[in-house]
Amino acid sequence: MPEENSLVARSKKGDLQAFEQLIKSLQARLYRVAFLLSGNREEAEDLLQDTFLNLYQSLPRFQGRSMVYTYAYRILINLHRRRVRKRKRVTEPLLEDIVASTPSGTEIFAKQEQNERLRVAISKLPPLLQEVIVLRYLEELSYQEIATRLGINEGTVKSRLHNAKRGLRKILTKKNL
Amino acid sequence: MTEKRDALEEGIWELCRQAKEIEVPPDILPSVLKLLQTRRCRLALGYRLGPILSFIALSLLFLRLFTFSPGVILNLVRIFLLFLSLATGTVFLFQPEKMIEIDRKILGDYLLKFGPKATPFQEEILFRVQAIYFILIGFIICRI
Numbered sequence: 412m413p414e415e416n417s418l419v420a421r422s423k424k425g426d427l428q429a430f431e432q433l434i435k436s437l438q439a440r441l442y443r444v445a446f447l448l449s450g451n452r453e454e455a456e457d458l459l460q461d462t463f464l465n466l467y468q469s470l471p472r473f474q475g476r477s478m479v480y481t482y483a484y485r486i487l488i489n490l491h492r493r494r495v496r497k498r499k500r501v502t503e504p505l506l507e508d509i510v511a512s513t514p515s516g517t518e519i520f521a522k523q524e525q526n527e528r529l530r531v532a533i534s535k536l537p538p539l540l541q542e543v544i545v546l547r548y549l550e551e552l553s554y555q556e557i558a559t560r561l562g563i564n565e566g567t568v569k570s571r572l573h574n575a576k577r578g579l580r581k582i583l584t585k586k587n588l
Numbered sequence: 589m590t591e592k593r594d595a596l597e598e599g600i601w602e603l604c605r606q607a608k609e610i611e612v613p614p615d616i617l618p619s620v621l622k623l624l625q626t627r628r629c630r631l632a633l634g635y636r637l638g639p640i641l642s643f644i645a646l647s648l649l650f651l652r653l654f655t656f657s658p659g660v661i662l663n664l665v666r667i668f669l670l671f672l673s674l675a676t677g678t679v680f681l682f683q684p685e686k687m688i689e690i691d692r693k694i695l696g697d698y699l700l701k702f703g704p705k706a707t708p709f710q711e712e713i714l715f716r717v718q719a720i721y722f723i724l725i726g727f728i729i730c731r732i
Contacts, residue, residue, distance in 0.1 A: 431617065434617065438616065447607040460616060525599060526599070533600070576597070
């Protein structure tokens with residue numbers, strides 16, 4: 412943590428080497444989240460790149476109230492939401508198109524289809540609920556660890572997870588995904 | 589109900605397992621740093637030239653609007669004040685972070701005791717609004 416603080420301070424002053432070290436420590440975790448939300452490597456790479464560029468720009472506004480990872484994670488989520496919204500405005504949702512056109516004859520395709528549907532549903536959850544899903548299932552943190560990370564109590568973590576799952580079920584049944 | 593919940597959870601675990609198996613492409617970091625370097629070079633040029641060019645442009649424009657008074661000394665004082673307000677205005681407008689730094693030093697004790705009241709973004713806006721105020725003072729000095 413003290414090392415992270417010094418890297419942030421140096422990055423704020425424009426030290427690119429410090430920023431490189433900082434994003435090196437974040438990239439693997441953020442890339443997995445990007446992949447989980449976008450569903451393909453190219454888009455995940457694009458999303459991660461934009462996240463880092465945005466992070467560098469907004470770092471002077473970062474006041475150190477949370478970890479840099481949490482700050483970068485929120486940038487990534489917002490960018491992803493903006494992209495999905497933009498894509499919806501231009502055409503129909505790409506993922507849903509792909510899902511709809513995927514042949515479901517074999518078990519493999521059916522499984523892939525199911526995964527894509529779930530991925531779309533996760534990316535439609537509100538950010539707060541998405542966050543607990545990522546922390547619990549992707550980062551495999553315990554309720555206690557999630558609570559510490561987010562600065563909330565364990566009960567809130569459990570209720571957010573419950574709401575997230577309820578939200579997912581609602582999206583999956585409503586959209587017949 | 590339980591079966592449905594389990595299937596859903598199983599699906600989420602499966603998705604996350606897939607995401608965890610993904611390796612980060614090695615070219616992301618160099619491309620981000622390259623982009624930042626190019627952007628920084630461009631920004632640095634704009635950052636250095638922006639205030640100077642605006643100061644010159646505003647000075648030329650305002651000198652054209654300048655109404656001279658009968659006394660020479662009064663005119664000199666007015667021109668000095670005009671340049672001072674334009675210089676302050678352009679610095680406030682283009683480099684508010686410098687003024688924020690000075691402001692924080694002045695308010696150091698207070699900040700230590702109570703912490704900042706405004707976010708850095710709000711501070712920037714405040715100084716940019718003050719920039720307009722200084723440029724308007726310059727205009728008033730011209731037309732007195």
